[in-house]
């Protein structure tokens with residue numbers, strides 16, 4: 231029996247324009263992204279030229295206003311594009327999501343002058359962004375960050391170390407959260423720092439389990455002078471800006487997770503229908519059929535959850551709780567589905583000859599980034615029973 235070729239996901243898109251957009255994305259994936267994904271991930275190669283193409287096609291600014299070069303697309307469309315990019319290669323899907331996260335502060339809280347000066351290049355002018363919140367000693371407890379920005383005339387002087395920065399060392403701009411005042415969340419301010427600022431340096435990229443093509447590095451700020459005109463929002467507003475960016479960013483992670491899970495399911499179905507044991511395709515065995523059915527169900531449930539949250543966001547309604555639920559559910563689902571996909575392929579699943587082991591390694595990081603899944607549970611529980619009493 232021949233392998234069952236994967237069918238493209240049937241998507242509900244709101245407009246003709248968004249359907250055309252998806253067709254363009256699928257074409258770009260087939261031509262530019264999917265054929266090179268496995269080899270380049272293996273080699274740890276970051277596809278900078280793919281990001282240049284994405285920028286040129288308007289795909290790096292999809293959910294932002296057209297006034298400054300964005301694509302004016304609803305979040306439900308943007309996330310489905312992300313899902314397809316991540317299914318082809320997580321380094322690209324997550325990279326687009328992180329770039330979008332890095333644009334959030336300026337697009338949402340910058341002055342008209344700041345937006346006019348910087349946003350067009352960020353949203354569609356070929357620049358690549360990074361988002362700098364985490365530090366070596368402050369991850370989940372992000373409000374305890376120590377990187378300092380001290381006022382000096384019209385400038386701020388930034389000193390400290392940021393950790394785990396996606397696109398660290400290769401980004402053209404960094405949205406940086408630094409301490410300008412008291413301890414805790416109210417003493418933090420956001421800045422837009424150019425990638426070539428004097429005194430800014432990057433360590434060698436981390437050696438990671440997966441997403442080897444995506445550079446993740448520490449950034450060292452050694453007295454970096456940032457003009458006050460690059461301060462985003464009010465002094466002390468930075469942590470609120472960072473959290474608001476993460477609400478939207480978590481939906482991006484959820485969509486990426488479903489993309490990785492879908493790619494793993496497609497491989498598992500294709501393999502199970504082609505592989506024979508006991509004289510029959512292994513997809514005949516109920517033990518395996520039920521496994522595939524559970525994988526598909528988790529994917530659909532996750533997709534529905536992130537789309538429901540996106541539609542709340544698109545309607546201008548609160549969506550923070552739903553974004554945490556979507557990030558939690560989708561990345562846990564991706565971990566289970568990719569692990570099961572390795573099982574469906576048996577010994578072959580454990581080799582580098584098939585992509586499912588890569589999907590499994592990629593899924594893991596999605597349970598960690600932009601707030602670990604323990605932190606998502608804390609966010610959800612607070613909405614249920616209020617803040618912790620100590």
Ligand SMILES: Cc1cc2nc3c(=O)[nH]c(=O)nc-3n(C[C@H](O)[C@H](O)[C@H](O)COP(=O)(O)OP(=O)(O)OC[C@H]3O[C@@H](n4cnc5c(N)ncnc54)[C@H](O)[C@@H]3O)c2cc1C
Nearest residue numbers: 361362363364369370394395396446598599600601602604
């Ligand atoms: C590949 C990669 C890319 C990343 N990209 C970026 C980026 O672009 N920008 C950026 O700013 N950061 C980035 N990060 C950092 C990421 O957001 C942090 O790793 C994450 O927030 C967790 O912080 P930590 O690693 O310091 O773990 P810790 O906070 O030390 O947590 C360790 C463990 O303790 C658990 N834990 C901590 N506190 C609690 C609690 N109160 N209750 C229950 N459990 C708890 C955590 O869930 C986790 O399991 C990236 C990380 C990775 C791995």
